[in-house]
Amino acid sequence: MIREGRLVWGGCDAAGLAERFGTPLYVIDEALVREKIAELRRSFLDRWSDTQAVYAGKAFLPLAMCALVASEGLGLDMVSGGEIHAARAAGFPMERGYFHGNSKTEAELEFALDAGVGRIVVDGIMELDLLRSIAERKGRPADILIRVAPGVDAHTHKYVITGHTGSKFGVPLTDDSLARSVELCMSSKGLRLHGFHFHVGSQIRENTSHLLAVDILMEHMNELRKILGFETKELNVGGGFGVAYLPDERTPDIASFTDPLMERIGVGCAEFGMPRPKVIIEPGRWLVSEAGITLYRVTTVKKIPGIVTHVGVDGGMTDNPRPALYGAKYSALLAERADAPSGGKVSIVGKCCESGDILAEGVELPEPRRGDILAVLNTGAYTFSMANNYNMTPRPAVIFVRDGKVDVVVQRQTYDDLIRGQSIPDFVSGRNPAGPASL
Numbered sequence: 001m002i003r004e005g006r007l008v009w010g011g012c013d014a015a016g017l018a019e020r021f022g023t024p025l026y027v028i029d030e031a032l033v034r035e036k037i038a039e040l041r042r043s044f045l046d047r048w049s050d051t052q053a054v055y056a057g058k059a060f061l062p063l064a065m066c067a068l069v070a071s072e073g074l075g076l077d078m079v080s081g082g083e084i085h086a087a088r089a090a091g092f093p094m095e096r097g098y099f100h101g102n103s104k105t106e107a108e109l110e111f112a113l114d115a116g117v118g119r120i121v122v123d124g125i126m127e128l129d130l131l132r133s134i135a136e137r138k139g140r141p142a143d144i145l146i147r148v149a150p151g152v153d154a155h156t157h158k159y160v161i162t163g164h165t166g167s168k169f170g171v172p173l174t175d176d177s178l179a180r181s182v183e184l185c186m187s188s189k190g191l192r193l194h195g196f197h198f199h200v201g202s203q204i205r206e207n208t209s210h211l212l213a214v215d216i217l218m219e220h221m222n223e224l225r226k227i228l229g230f231e232t233k234e235l236n237v238g239g240g241f242g243v244a245y246l247p248d249e250r251t252p253d254i255a256s257f258t259d260p261l262m263e264r265i266g267v268g269c270a271e272f273g274m275p276r277p278k279v280i281i282e283p284g285r286w287l288v289s290e291a292g293i294t295l296y297r298v299t300t301v302k303k304i305p306g307i308v309t310h311v312g313v314d315g316g317m318t319d320n321p322r323p324a325l326y327g328a329k330y331s332a333l334l335a336e337r338a339d340a341p342s343g344g345k346v347s348i349v350g351k352c353c354e355s356g357d358i359l360a361e362g363v364e365l366p367e368p369r370r371g372d373i374l375a376v377l378n379t380g381a382y383t384f385s386m387a388n389n390y391n392m393t394p395r396p397a398v399i400f401v402r403d404g405k406v407d408v409v410v411q412r413q414t415y416d417d418l419i420r421g422q423s424i425p426d427f428v429s430g431r432n433p434a435g436p437a438s439l
């Protein structure tokens with residue numbers, strides 16, 4: 001919100017937050033996240049019986065976010081041992097957890113099983129076999145879904161399509177792998193198969209790929225029922241619901257996906273004479289992206305006449321790798337001159353030693369000055385969670401704001417954090433002339 005020309009986020013003056021907590025700074029309006037969850041409840045959970053919403057933690061998963069999601073009654077999609085650990089540390093009820101991943105380690109599968117994660121989403125027949133042996137050895141059956149690659153191309157960047165034929169994710173439908181997987185589950189005491197999962201991709205703003213995938217899945221569910229007598233109790237249709245990053249875009253309502261999906265599933269099940277399974281969705285970005293902004297300080301302005309004006313900031317691809325990774329677009333404004341007239345188009349560039357470290361191009365800004373606070377909008381998803389320490393850059397702090405209240409939920413890394421755990425062997429420093437101990 002802009003008040004008297006200044007950007008206000010969660011009731012707090014953005015430039016004031018930058019001054020108090022330093023930059024770069026991730027700022028999440030907690031109330032906006034809860035509003036999104038309320039919309040999800042109104043449009044999906046309360047509208048359709050036997051449904052569940054699961055937050056995809058990969059989008060943004062500090063402990064405070066785990067606690068928020070837990071308090072709202074949602075499930076949690078986790079994709080690594082580290083995410084399971086974080087969720088446990090935050091007291092997240094593990095029975096509402098989903099453990100995903102195309103390349104899970106044996107240790108992670110054991111960890112998920114021991115932690116009591118509600119559903120392990122098995123990604124392939126080899127993993128299925130491994131999980132079966134772990135579960136049988138432990139005498140603790142695993143409750144699972146099987147992830148399927150429906151062979152659908154989503155309209156999004158190729159790095160975030162996941163459901164196409166040839167994808168590294170899921171069991172392909174091009175041969176009999178799915179039927180063999182289901183048979184394996186039905187013959188094992190260690191595996192309790194509840195149904196299937198697919199995820200077509202991320203940042204998708206039209207519902208066609210989800211609908212196509214659901215049609216394909218229902219055909220297979222019907223086949224498996226006829227041939228093996230397996231009845232699908234749960235169908236997880238993944239996430240991927242997009243948001244508007246640029247001023248001329250619009251974030252779709254969640255109902256523009258879920259209404260047609262539910263209708264399609266209802267009709268398909270009736271046609272095949274199957275009971276409708278419980279339907280689960282897994283939004284990440286849609287829930288958290290728009291609640292977040294990142295604040296930077298302008299360090300330099302470099303005008304190359306007739307070509308470009310570079311506005312350098314004190315962060316970049318380390319706190320937000322998405323533009324460098326897959327050309328993601330962002331909009332930005334100056335926090336203290338938020339509605340001042342544009343002085344022309346600029347490129348907002350990061351401080352890393354990469355020419356591709358550009359946060360946003362062609363952004364209309366008032367004449368930028370060194371020391372200005374610049375806000376990049378819509379950065380709640382896949383920024384903090386993808387942040388890295390390239391060029392020995394400390395990760396920024398994360399703060400939650402709400403109605404003028406502020407709390408630091410992740411401390412800014414220090415230079416000491418960057419070298420923690422490192423050591424210099426004696427044979428490098430020359431301190432021990434006897435040389436290294438041999439193995």
Ligand SMILES: Cc1ncc(COP(=O)(O)O)c(C=O)c1O
Pocket residue numbers: 056058059077100162199201202203238239240241282283284285286
């Ligand atoms: C299995 C699965 N579910 C859900 C999501 C969430 O996607 P999004 O944040 O686009 O909603 C992802 C993201 O890649 C995913 O891989």
